Amino acid sequence: MKTNELKVWLKERGYRLVFNRHDDKSYFLVKMGYYTLATISATEIGDFNTDYCGFFISENYLKLELIKKLTEFSFTPIDEREGEPEFRVHLLANKYGWLNWEEDTGLLSCNTKSGEPMVGWHSIFTLSKYEKYHKWNPILPPYNSGNPIFKEADKNEVRKGS
Structure with a gap:
């Protein structure tokens, strides 16, 4: 899955994807308002974490759909995530x-x-x-x-x- 595809999918559901770099690690934050719901490594396949407090406020019907989509993205090979320049x-x-x-x-x-x-x-x-x-x-x-x-x-x- 391309990064831009995930951004569009998240935006349609009220979430956003933010790229961040901290302590020589690059990762994506999945946010709803100010809450971070999940982090996904931008450099390692399958490195994906969720935050209970942030997830708790998310709508129930979106949780499973969101987890499936984020899992799919996290297991997408890094070089296949790239989109347009x-x-x-x-x-x-x-x-x-x-x-x-x-x-x-x-x-x-x-x-x-x-x-x-x-x-x-x-x-x-x-x-x-x-x-x-x-x-x-x-x-x-x-x-x-x-x-x-x-x-x-x-x-x-x-x-x-x-």
């Missing part, structure tokens, strides 16, 4: 020249790499997300991995949104 767009030649998108409204802005301290803003694009923005705003350059304004995102950095 992720990258940043450096439009302006300064430290605030990174294209950012806002998760609730879809607005675009130029700011820092992380979009911080503005909560909800992100600077990492997937190819499909960027192409949607390009379609709505043709002033943005079309994606081309050879164009130096498109910088590949580091696979080990923290992902917030997608």
Whole structure:
């Protein structure tokens, strides 16, 4: 199962998938609001944990369905989880020249790499997300991995949104 497929499946049910890195370990957090329901290793197959307190508040009818889907993902070979390219767009030649998108409204802005301290803003694009923005705003350059304004995102950095 692709990571992006799991993200969509979770979002349709009110959950979200967040990539995190801590103490040289990379993992996915499955969250509902502020509660972490489960963690899945991003580097090891089958390394999957749930949190009772977080799971306890989840709707009963979703628990079995969720466990099945997360188990399937956790046993997917790591190289098969990869989806489309992720990258940043450096439009302006300064430290605030990174294209950012806002998760609730879809607005675009130029700011820092992380979009911080503005909560909800992100600077990492997937190819499909960027192409949607390009379609709505043709002033943005079309994606081309050879164009130096498109910088590949580091696979080990923290992902917030997608």
